[in-house]
Amino acid sequence: MAETMLAADGTPLKRSLARALRRQKLRALMLIAPLLIFVLITFIVPIASMLFRSIENEIVQNTLPYTVQELASWDAATGEVPDEPVFEAMYFDMFIAAEAKRHTRLGTRLNYEQTGLSSLFRQSGRKLDDLGKDIQKPLEKLNGDWKDGETWYAIFNGTPADTALLATQRARVAALTDNPTEGDVNFAPRADIVQLLPKTARAYTAWAVFEATQKDRDPATRDPWEALPVALATDLQTADLSTYSGPGADLLRAAQSADLPTPDFTTAFVDMDEDWATIIPWQTIQTHSSTYTGGYFLNAVDAQKTPEGIAWQPDDKQILLKLFGRTIWMSLLITFSCIALGYPVAWLLANLPMRKANMLLILVLLPFWTSLLVRTSAWKVMLQQQGVINDVLVWIGLVDDANRLIMINNQFGTIVAMTHILLPFMILPMYSVMQTIQPSYLRAAKSLGATNWTAFWRVYFPQSVPGIGAGSILVFILAIGYYITPEIVGGTKGVFISNRIAYHISSSLNWGLAAALGSILLAAVLVLYWAYDKIVGIDNVKLG
Amino acid sequence: MKLTKTLLATTALTVASGTAFADGHMASDMTLVSWGGAYQSSQQNAYVAPYIANNPGVSAVWDESSAEAVAKLRAMNEAGNVTWDVVDVVAADAIRLCDEGLALEIDADEQLAAAPDGTSASDDFGDLLVSDCFIPQIVYSTTFGYRTDLVGDTAPTSVCAVFDTDAYPGKRSLEKRPINNMEWALLCDGVAKEDVYDVLGTAEGQDQALAKLDTIKDDVIWWSAGADTPQLLADGEVIMGSTYNGRLFAAIEEQKQPIGMLWDAQVFDLDGWIIPTGLSPERQARALDFVKFATDTQRLADQAKYISYGPARLSSAPLVGKHESLGIDMAPHMPTDPENAKNTFLYNYEFWADYRDDIDAKFQAWLAK
Numbered sequence: 073m074a075e076t077m078l079a080a081d082g083t084p085l086k087r088s089l090a091r092a093l094r095r096q097k098l099r100a101l102m103l104i105a106p107l108l109i110f111v112l113i114t115f116i117v118p119i120a121s122m123l124f125r126s127i128e129n130e131i132v133q134n135t136l137p138y139t140v141q142e143l144a145s146w147d148a149a150t151g152e153v154p155d156e157p158v159f160e161a162m163y164f165d166m167f168i169a170a171e172a173k174r175h176t177r178l179g180t181r182l183n184y185e186q187t188g189l190s191s192l193f194r195q196s197g198r199k200l201d202d203l204g205k206d207i208q209k210p211l212e213k214l215n216g217d218w219k220d221g222e223t224w225y226a227i228f229n230g231t232p233a234d235t236a237l238l239a240t241q242r243a244r245v246a247a248l249t250d251n252p253t254e255g256d257v258n259f260a261p262r263a264d265i266v267q268l269l270p271k272t273a274r275a276y277t278a279w280a281v282f283e284a285t286q287k288d289r290d291p292a293t294r295d296p297w298e299a300l301p302v303a304l305a306t307d308l309q310t311a312d313l314s315t316y317s318g319p320g321a322d323l324l325r326a327a328q329s330a331d332l333p334t335p336d337f338t339t340a341f342v343d344m345d346e347d348w349a350t351i352i353p354w355q356t357i358q359t360h361s362s363t364y365t366g367g368y369f370l371n372a373v374d375a376q377k378t379p380e381g382i383a384w385q386p387d388d389k390q391i392l393l394k395l396f397g398r399t400i401w402m403s404l405l406i407t408f409s410c411i412a413l414g415y416p417v418a419w420l421l422a423n424l425p426m427r428k429a430n431m432l433l434i435l436v437l438l439p440f441w442t443s444l445l446v447r448t449s450a451w452k453v454m455l456q457q458q459g460v461i462n463d464v465l466v467w468i469g470l471v472d473d474a475n476r477l478i479m480i481n482n483q484f485g486t487i488v489a490m491t492h493i494l495l496p497f498m499i500l501p502m503y504s505v506m507q508t509i510q511p512s513y514l515r516a517a518k519s520l521g522a523t524n525w526t527a528f529w530r531v532y533f534p535q536s537v538p539g540i541g542a543g544s545i546l547v548f549i550l551a552i553g554y555y556i557t558p559e560i561v562g563g564t565k566g567v568f569i570s571n572r573i574a575y576h577i578s579s580s581l582n583w584g585l586a587a588a589l590g591s592i593l594l595a596a597v598l599v600l601y602w603a604y605d606k607i608v609g610i611d612n613v614k615l616g
Numbered sequence: 617m618k619l620t621k622t623l624l625a626t627t628a629l630t631v632a633s634g635t636a637f638a639d640g641h642m643a644s645d646m647t648l649v650s651w652g653g654a655y656q657s658s659q660q661n662a663y664v665a666p667y668i669a670n671n672p673g674v675s676a677v678w679d680e681s682s683a684e685a686v687a688k689l690r691a692m693n694e695a696g697n698v699t700w701d702v703v704d705v706v707a708a709d710a711i712r713l714c715d716e717g718l719a720l721e722i723d724a725d726e727q728l729a730a731a732p733d734g735t736s737a738s739d740d741f742g743d744l745l746v747s748d749c750f751i752p753q754i755v756y757s758t759t760f761g762y763r764t765d766l767v768g769d770t771a772p773t774s775v776c777a778v779f780d781t782d783a784y785p786g787k788r789s790l791e792k793r794p795i796n797n798m799e800w801a802l803l804c805d806g807v808a809k810e811d812v813y814d815v816l817g818t819a820e821g822q823d824q825a826l827a828k829l830d831t832i833k834d835d836v837i838w839w840s841a842g843a844d845t846p847q848l849l850a851d852g853e854v855i856m857g858s859t860y861n862g863r864l865f866a867a868i869e870e871q872k873q874p875i876g877m878l879w880d881a882q883v884f885d886l887d888g889w890i891i892p893t894g895l896s897p898e899r900q901a902r903a904l905d906f907v908k909f910a911t912d913t914q915r916l917a918d919q920a921k922y923i924s925y926g927p928a929r930l931s932s933a934p935l936v937g938k939h940e941s942l943g944i945d946m947a948p949h950m951p952t953d954p955e956n957a958k959n960t961f962l963y964n965y966e967f968w969a970d971y972r973d974d975i976d977a978k979f980q981a982w983l984a985k
Binding site: 172173174176177179180183184187188189190191194385388389390391394395456457458459481559560563564565567572575577578580581582 | 716
């Protein structure tokens, strides 16, 4: 057995070496830590959180928790509208959502799937109080004490408390409002009343949590929402009050025997909007109620999630796949135009004497220092039908005045303008690689009998490939993400997928779809990068 | 690398979080968000300057982000740092911001100034209070301008001239979105004005509108910025095109271009303030104070001195005077002037809130065909 080698201090050499190396690595890591943390916080985390939106779909679950639960057992295939319990759950979910101003947000979300739900939710939210008033009034007429928040508080607050109910309602309100609900609520639902009046206790607890944590108001003195009398009337239909002797026992008994109007949730909803009497809104809620969804990704490839499974979008709405294809195809075209135009310029730059090369380099860089919008708009002036190029062509008689060339607001315009804008990104890496190519190689080739072409093609060009590779990757990746230039000069046929991403980010606010489109674009770039690595080899890329 | 560009998404977030880190928001600064250009300077002249004069402790900072206001406010709200105090948006965006809970609800009678004759704010603004969060400033319209020298002897008098390529050959410019274009197409395809939205709510109606637009598709240049059409008209690239009436006014009266106004079937829309939610109580109070001042009867009438958009208050209309530098009467250039408003359309907010995404997908697919 070989003896372990020991360091001077007696520890095994291997371990001591490892420790020294680790320390070195740690020091190196600490040196780059500021940059690493900066990149993480300002770049990776926002991108990751944005991409996460493409599958996140908590809003339905968070806004309508009990409705989603009740709807789970409903079968849309029967064609029948769900039963009363679903409407009931919907009423109480909607009520608190409307107080938190979250029902309209849900309406917007569901409107992406089913046109019309946006206004359905907005308008129903406004009319939600009607049912409450129908029951609140007779109840308060019966006994004025029902008007006072203190009366309600006395009935529902106390010990022994049902802490589980309080905890679930805290979690529910937190999920609904996106705000923490940990603070003191000065309320705990009494266990016996929770048993006796479960729906009212639940609604009251949710209300108390909401008031205390979101509005910073004391539930002990606030008058509760109109939904509370509705819940009470519902509970009182079945509650057995005979043995109850807690606070407000007489009040409750009087209310039970007073024959309050029975809340009819189905009718109430249909009165708000007839659409609730169809299965469409319910089906949409049910189909899109899962916490995570592939729906956005399906939408991003012109498909959709329907109650019957995955289906293509109708023909007249299919556009995104086409745009993906066009983006990739036109970006490739732009990359090749950049190579074709940039290569000779880079060669000149690398082979001219220093003074002239510097002048030329400034000319290459000049557009770089000009605003992107200015350069794009300049192309408009150049290319439009009454523009400079057409005017010149008409003046020299090459083109008839009545048939001026159409060179803008189409793919041609996009390719010209983007090639111009991206050209420096191609020239600069090519130039820096070409600078390192020894002229003596070419001379050697020629002295050995090669023609000019052979010397270039067999000797010079292969050495310049890493520059082409670096430039191509830069230009291609920049090109597929462009949207301002295609928007301005692309017309209808020259726009990219990024224009749709921009639309969904800033106009339709469908960030889930935008994130899905962005993820797909990112994946496409990575795949192409991988393919490039396989075919050309990423080691062959040099920026100089 | 530059992948950020592909993930526009992050821009909004980074902007919001960036400002969160570097919040140089001084207590006396009030950030107003508007559209830039002539419109923003009309606001500066008509109410911001007088407000600052009355409140020496306050200074105004402009941010020209109204076009992306909804997305940016949403990002700011998520980042928990709202840096804007008052935001100028079109009514449709105000409705969405209100829906998202990003804009403060306003009680018009409580929080806005009454008219000088005592009429309550809610009566003075009337139907223009299209959302609980929206404080209207101006009525503008999207309408057509045409090149007087290129349309031949008979100038167009009906919006349907846009679809009549025999009588008016040449290119037209239309906005690259379905809103307004679909309505005009149906109107010129024989649908009665009151039925337009009923028809447009059906798949057949949408197809009908697109089929009508199809007849001029090859003759259309699609614009996405309000400045495009005046420029295209000035260059002679198009013979007629839609844009905001104020832009056409500037091209005709200020730049003396050979352009005529076609007021037929102009589509009224509104622009106004919202106050973001999530402001500190002091900032919110100041924003409310500013908005109350900026939307009173005199201030709204003053704005019409600088730009040809109609004041949103009934009581402001009689006070509209002459243009500040041109000295011409502004009333005849207002979209609301009875002479101009013989045949008008009011942007249907509810309809488009519901159908916008659906019809836009169809419209874009049609465009790409």
